[in-house]
Structure formats: C-alpha cells, structure tokens
Amino acid sequence: MKNVDIFKESEEYMPGGVNSPVRAFKGVNLNPPVIKSGKGVIIKDEEDNEYIDFVLAWGPLILGHCDDDVVGAIKEVSSMALAFGAPTKLELDLAKFMCTNLDNVEMIRMVNSGTEATMSAVKLARGYTKRKRIVKFAGCYHGHFDGFLIEAGSGVMTGGIPGSLGVPNESIENTLIGIYNDKEQITELFKKYGSEIAGVIIEPVAGNMGVIKAENDFMETLRELCNQYGSLLIFDEVMSGFRVAFKGAQSLFNVKPDLVTYAKIMGGGLPCGAYGGRKEIMKNLSPLGGVYQAGTMSGNPIVMAAGIATLNKLKNNQNYYDHIENIGARLEDGIISISKKYNLPVVMNRVGGMMTLFFNDLKEVRTYDDVKKCDVNRFNRYFEHMLKSGFNLPPSQFEALFLSVQHKESHIDAFLKAFEEFASNENKMSL
Numbered sequence: 001m002k003n004v005d006i007f008k009e010s011e012e013y014m015p016g017g018v019n020s021p022v023r024a025f026k027g028v029n030l031n032p033p034v035i036k037s038g039k040g041v042i043i044k045d046e047e048d049n050e051y052i053d054f055v056l057a058w059g060p061l062i063l064g065h066c067d068d069d070v071v072g073a074i075k076e077v078s079s080m081a082l083a084f085g086a087p088t089k090l091e092l093d094l095a096k097f098m099c100t101n102l103d104n105v106e107m108i109r110m111v112n113s114g115t116e117a118t119m120s121a122v123k124l125a126r127g128y129t130k131r132k133r134i135v136k137f138a139g140c141y142h143g144h145f146d147g148f149l150i151e152a153g154s155g156v157m158t159g160g161i162p163g164s165l166g167v168p169n170e171s172i173e174n175t176l177i178g179i180y181n182d183k184e185q186i187t188e189l190f191k192k193y194g195s196e197i198a199g200v201i202i203e204p205v206a207g208n209m210g211v212i213k214a215e216n217d218f219m220e221t222l223r224e225l226c227n228q229y230g231s232l233l234i235f236d237e238v239m240s241g242f243r244v245a246f247k248g249a250q251s252l253f254n255v256k257p258d259l260v261t262y263a264k265i266m267g268g269g270l271p272c273g274a275y276g277g278r279k280e281i282m283k284n285l286s287p288l289g290g291v292y293q294a295g296t297m298s299g300n301p302i303v304m305a306a307g308i309a310t311l312n313k314l315k316n317n318q319n320y321y322d323h324i325e326n327i328g329a330r331l332e333d334g335i336i337s338i339s340k341k342y343n344l345p346v347v348m349n350r351v352g353g354m355m356t357l358f359f360n361d362l363k364e365v366r367t368y369d370d371v372k373k374c375d376v377n378r379f380n381r382y383f384e385h386m387l388k389s390g391f392n393l394p395p396s397q398f399e400a401l402f403l404s405v406q407h408k409e410s411h412i413d414a415f416l417k418a419f420e421e422f423a424s425n426e427n428k429m430s431l
C-alpha cells in the first residue's frame, strides 16, 4: 500500500490518523510518510523510500534505531518476563544506575511516559510543600497534563491554538506563567505569590519552543527564589537527560534541582519515564507517604532492560558525546556558512546533539518572543525540500532536531548539500 493510502485510511480510525498530533504534519501541510522500519540512522517507509532520520523518535534513540545491544536485551528479557506487577531485580538495576550516576537523584520512581513523570513530580511538590501553585515557563512543554497546557510550546503553537479545550479553568488557575530567561519577571512573580508556590518546573535546555538554553544567572535566580520562598525547583530533563551530556542539562549549570524528571533516552526507545530527587522529598510518595501515585506497567521488565542496555552503553562510551558534539558542530558550521553565502537570515541554537535552525533575522534567539518572530512559511519550504531529498526532520519550526552516535560525517555532508539547494532556491525567489 502507498503511504498516502495508509494515512488516509488511518484518518478513518484514529483522529487525524495519528496517536500524537505532531505526527500528522498539519503545520507543514503535507501527508507524513508511514514508517515501517529503522536501523542506525536510516528509516524506511511503506513504499521503501529511505530517509536519514534526525527525529529519532523525538529524542530517545541516541544510539540510533534498533541498536543491537538494546534489541538483544529486549529479546532476552521478553522470553521470560513480560510483566508481573511485582518487584523485579531489573527495576533495582535501573534505579540504582540512575541514583549512582546522576547528580541530585537519591531515590527514583519509574513511570511510563514523560507526561506521567512531570505531573507526578508536581503532585509530589504540592504534597511536600502543602501548597497549590506551580510556575511553568511560556514555551516549555511538560506533557499533556491539564495544569501544563497553557503556553505549552511547539505542539499547540504549530496547531495555532493557545491551549486545549477540555481543560477547566480550575485546572490551570494554580499555574503561573514565567517568562524564560527573564529574571525580573520571575522575581516579581515570586514577590507576589512566593509563599503559595509549591514548585517551579523548567526545561533547563528548552526543546519545545525550539532549542533555547536557560542562561546561568537566570537559573541562579530561580534557585535563590526557590530557596527564599521554600518552593521546589523541578528540572524537566525528559528531553535533555542523557542527551546534552551524560549527566544531562544539570551538569551544565551550577544549580541543583530538588526534583528531576526523565523519559525518552532512559527508556531506550520503549515507553518509560521517571522522577527522582532527595530522599527526604521522595519518601512522601505512597506507600511511605501520603502522595499517591501508581502504575500497573510502571517499571515493566522489558522497558527496564532496554533502559539499562542504553544507559550502560552510554556510560561505557563517553566518547559518544564527543562524536555527537563534533558532527553537531559540523552541521551547525555548514548551515551557517551556506546561509551567509545565500543571504538567508537564520539563527542556529545548538546544545550538543539537539539543535534548532530558526528562520529569522534576529541576532540571537533567547526568549519565547524571539521564537515567535520566525518565518514559518520559509521553514515549511525547507522542511518539504529536505523531506523530498530524503531527510526526516521534525515537522515544526518550534522543535529540536536530534543527532545520534550513528550519524556520520557523510550523513551531515549529504544534509548540507540538500540544504545548499534549498538556500540557493530561496535566494533566487528573493531576487
């Protein structure tokens, strides 16, 4: 069957033909290819077209598709352990790995997705502080939990809607909106509401409004405000964990979070999430404490095995991060010099293996307002050209592109060749 036929039939049975909105390519006005297989960085659609993949399942596949060790671990465990709903040694292995290798994680609770991790961390912060309000930053996305669905970055921005229907005002009346990288605004917010704020949740390297790194002094201000007012600082490392560095975005700042959330890479490509922090806080979770959070599939053996295989491989091969940095720099430098050659105004933000090419003529992109000034039509032309040239990129100006250890210089050079064709076409259009 052709991609388009499968997708059209899918639309009959699943809203928009998908199980997660961005996959539907609505923002770029195209039909998505229907993917059937992946190995390394090459994915194949149902018509056997091949693409070099820079989405990597939206971040998790830092080792590339179907890494032999990860698949081997899944095969081994799945022949004897699908699910028990009882403690397993594999859970201990992954929990111990996370607690001993990461900073500021003394105890951890496994869940099944990033959304579950962040919503549970916020509940824990509320239970621990006995306060109601939380702060999230405009442009940051923390999953589809009701309390987070305002100013929630890429998915909702690309769909052109401010938030979501079905979220009662009562669910968001305790959510305060901070402005990313704006020290004064967050200080004012704390002056007004500080004693009522249970926690502040932030993507320390934002990926969901395109890549923007939080500034050091902004993060220090956040930490000081949380200390001063007794609020918890929650780093959402669902995307940045094990990606921007082995120890995640935490290692890029001189600031300690109270709670941290993970998902994506830690699950090795299977559905997984986790949240952790100091024991004193984590012990408030049921069955030890009064904050109730549970899950039939949480800590599933196959998922744990995939996570352990992935994280062990990353730990034992720290040169992977050097490789990703090198090819990232090659891609960034190439794009910048081609853009200059063809007078294409762009800003490139990159932190290790996650990056966004913003089509705008600003000097830098450091706030959500900067992001909103992008030329989305130009992004869409870029996206279509790259897709037709065999490159699978995130279908939105407001997302991050991801690199893996399997991307080689030859893949980057092929990307740059296709990008040069696009830049040259844009240049001709403007003449």
Ligand SMILES: Cc1ncc(COP(=O)(O)O)c(C=O)c1O
Pocket: 058, 113, 114, 115, 116, 118, 141, 142, 143, 144, 203, 207, 208, 236, 237, 238, 239, 263, 264
């Ligand atoms: C920073 C961040 N937090 C939370 C989530 C939600 O994770 P999930 O899609 O696994 O529910 C995402 C998803 O992209 C994310 O990027």
